[in-house]
Structure formats: C-alpha cells, structure tokens
Amino acid sequence: MATQNSLMSAKEVLNNYFLENRARLLEIAAFLDRIDRAKDPEVGEADFRYRAFRRALKILDECKENRIKALHLNFSDLSIEPRESAAGLKGAYGAWEGASFEDH
Amino acid sequence: MVHGRALLLKIIDPHIHMVSRTTDDYQAMALSGIHTITEPAFWAGFDRGTVEGFRDYFNQLTLFEPARAAKFGIKHYCWICLNPKESEDLQLAEEVLKIIPEYLDRPTVLGIGEIGLNKNSRNEMKVLEKHAELAARKNELILVHTPHLEDKLKGTRLIMDVILNHKEIDPSRVMIDHAEEHTVEEIKDKGFWVGLTLYPQTKFSPERAVDVIEVYGSDKIWMNSAADWGISDPLATLKAANEMRMRGHSETLIQKVFYENPKAFLSQCSKFEAS
Numbered sequence: 001m002a003t004q005n006s007l008m009s010a011k012e013v014l015n016n017y018f019l020e021n022r023a024r025l026l027e028i029a030a031f032l033d034r035i036d037r038a039k040d041p042e043v044g045e046a047d048f049r050y051r052a053f054r055r056a057l058k059i060l061d062e063c064k065e066n067r068i069k070a071l072h073l074n075f076s077d078l079s080i081e082p083r084e085s086a087a088g089l090k091g092a093y094g095a096w097e098g099a100s101f102e103d104h
Numbered sequence: 105m106v107h108g109r110a111l112l113l114k115i116i117d118p119h120i121h122m123v124s125r126t127t128d129d130y131q132a133m134a135l136s137g138i139h140t141i142t143e144p145a146f147w148a149g150f151d152r153g154t155v156e157g158f159r160d161y162f163n164q165l166t167l168f169e170p171a172r173a174a175k176f177g178i179k180h181y182c183w184i185c186l187n188p189k190e191s192e193d194l195q196l197a198e199e200v201l202k203i204i205p206e207y208l209d210r211p212t213v214l215g216i217g218e219i220g221l222n223k224n225s226r227n228e229m230k231v232l233e234k235h236a237e238l239a240a241r242k243n244e245l246i247l248v249h250t251p252h253l254e255d256k257l258k259g260t261r262l263i264m265d266v267i268l269n270h271k272e273i274d275p276s277r278v279m280i281d282h283a284e285e286h287t288v289e290e291i292k293d294k295g296f297w298v299g300l301t302l303y304p305q306t307k308f309s310p311e312r313a314v315d316v317i318e319v320y321g322s323d324k325i326w327m328n329s330a331a332d333w334g335i336s337d338p339l340a341t342l343k344a345a346n347e348m349r350m351r352g353h354s355e356t357l358i359q360k361v362f363y364e365n366p367k368a369f370l371s372q373c374s375k376f377e378a379s
Binding site: 008066068083085089091095 | 192
C-alpha cells in the first residue's frame with residue numbers, strides 16, 4: 001500500500017499536529033459526556049451511531065496500522081445488494097444501521 | 105494546518121458548483137491562481153419537478169456560468185447529467201436523459217457527470233446504467249459521484265461494476281470522485297482516476313488528502329473543493345497545496361497534483377484547454 005513515507009520527522013508531526021488533535025480528543029470526551037447528561041442517555045447509548053462511535057474508539061486503541069481505513073470500514077454499509085428504493089432518502093447518517101457490532 | 109506561505113500556483117479546481125456561489129468567490133479564486141474550473145451537474149438541494157427545470161439548469165451551466173466566470177479571467181467548463189439524487193422518479197429521469205444529448209456538443213461541455221449513486225438503490229442503478237450507455241455510445245468522458253459516508257464503499261464498488269461492464273469505456277477516461285482512504289486503492293487498481301474532495305466534516309481535510317498522496321502516490325489523482333450550497337470552501341485546493349508545501353513536498357509535485365494531473369485527465373476531451 002505505502003508508496004512514500006512522510007517527509008516529516010515524528011517530532012515535526014507532533015509539533016505541527018498535536019495541539020489540534022488534542023483539542024479533537026477533548027471534543028470527543030465532551031460529546032460523550034453530553035450524551036451522559038442528556039435527559040435520556042439510554043436512548044443515545046442504544047443508537048446505532050453511538051454504538052459505531054464507541055466501536056471506533058476501541059479500534060483506535062487496538063489497531064496498529066491503517067487506522068483510518070479500519071475506521072471507515074467500521075462506519076460503512078458492508079452489504080452487497082442494491083437498496084430496493086431510495087424514495088424519501090437523500091442524506092447519510094455516517095454509520096450503518098445494519099451493522100452487527102458484536103461481530104466486529 | 106492553516107498557516108504557511110502564500111502560494112503562487114496555477115491550480116485547476118475540477119469539481120466546483122459555481123451556480124451556488126457568489127461572484128465574490130470568482131474574484132477570490134481568480135486572485136488566488138484558480139483560473140480553470142469544471143462544474144458537474146448536481147442536485148439543487150431539492151428535486152426539480154419537470155424536464156424544463158433541467159433545461160434551464162443545463163442552459164445556466166453551459167451559457168450563463170461560463171460568461172460569469174470569464175469576467176474574472178476564469179475558464180468555466182461543465183458536465184451534464186441527471187444527478188443520482190434525482191433518479192428515483194424513473195419517468196422524469198427518462199425524459200431528462202432524452203434531452204442530455206442536445207447539450208453534450210456545446211463548446212464547454214466536457215462529458216457526462218456527475219453520475220453515480222447516492223443511496224445505492226435499484227432505480228439509481230438503472231439511471232446510472234443509462235448514463236453509462238450514453239457515455240459509451242458518444243465516447244464521452246465520465247465524472248462519477250460516489251455516495252456519502254456509510255454508503256460510499258458499497259456504492260463505489262457498484263458503480264465501478266456498472267462501468268466496467270461496458271468494455272468500450274476505457275477506465276482511464278473515468279474519474280471516480282469523492283474517494284476516501286477505504287476506496288482509493290480499489291479505484292486505482294481498476295484503472296480509474298481518483299478524485300479527492302476537500303470538504304469540511306463529510307470528506308477530506310487538507311491534512312488527510314495530503315496523507316493519501318503520500319501513501320498512494322500522485323499518479324492519476326486530483327483534488328477538488330466541490331464547493332456548493334453547503335458549508336464549503338472554493339479555496340480549499342490552495343489550502344491543501346499549502347499543506348503539501350509545509351510538509352516539504354516539491355513545487356513540481358504540488359504542480360502535478362493541482363494542475364498537471366487535472367489537465368491531463370480533462371485534456372482527453374478535445375474541447376478542454378487549461379488557462
């Protein structure tokens with residue numbers, strides 16, 4: 001897969017990108033806390049998007065390479081057959097409702 | 105990273121929806137070195153109700169926008185099609201498909217696009233197939249829209265299967281746009297061109313797009329803003345180019361990604377001439 005390594009040293013990567021990604025982690029923590037503080041946190045925790053999100057966090061921790069592709073696959077519709085109809089459907093959710101997360 | 109030096113690059117933005125943008129955007133693009141753009145036909149944010157609505161849109165793309173762009177020294181080209189988001193109404197789709205050939209010979213039309221899938225439905229597949237047949241029959245370049253988010257992987261595979269079933273279509277004359285890290289390799293392996301879209305939240309940041317160049321190489325790949333009526337940035341290509349420079353990539357490579365590559369793909373249509 002890899003055709004070219006980064007031209008930057010690891011220290012340069014950290015110098016350039018650490019702060020903005022630290023901020024992103026804090027946003028994730030605040031997002032999860034916000035669901036906990038919602039009127040009905042159990043509804044959020046049962047939602048397929050929330051479950052995909054929690055699974056993504058686990059992948060980030062456990063995956064040793066190509067984390068970005070693993071995350072994409074975690075959120076993707078992995079079925080093969082075309083949908084019968086798209087009537088009334090326009091947008092996307094960002095996660096696949098049909099995922100069986102226990103199988104991952 | 106948004107800091108960095110100002111760039112004096114020649115850039116082609118090969119996918120941008122100027123009908124949704126202000127004249128200020130044309131001015132900003134011209135001042136920034138974006139002097140050639142191409143605009144695929146797309147969804148207006150609502151479903152058009154009649155074939156006459158599409159005629160008006162195709163006239164806007166082929167007559168009005170090139171003139172608006174020319175006032176700023178920008179060459180404006182376009183692509184004609186029925187967007188997959190409007191494919192569920194097969195009767196209207198058939199009517200629109202019948203009028204598309206009337207526009208393909210206009211001087212700024214580069215081919216069929218952006219065709220593809222949105223929710224990967226059977227009707228979308230039927231309309232995609234008809235567009236592919238038309239492109240094959242008329243030997244047109246194809247610009248493909250791949251679905252969003254969770255639908256992208258499946259949709260990209262379905263689209264490539266439909267196009268590859270047409271043996272007369274050369275994959276090197278097809279751009280599969282809105283690719284992401286989980287689809288780039290499959291697209292390249294099948295001989296298609298790869299498009300990376302710099303779009304907040306739902307597609308690429310400049311940083312991730314440059315990662316793709318580093319990981320998968322710079323051959324047969326372009327970047328675009330796909331700026332439209334959503335929160336988007338007509339100068340996004342400049343920011344990605346700046347990210348490449350900040351990381352130490354050569355001016356030659358930057359010029360390849362943002363000018364020579366789109367020029368090479370688009371020049372497969374004899375009507376195209378880069379500014």
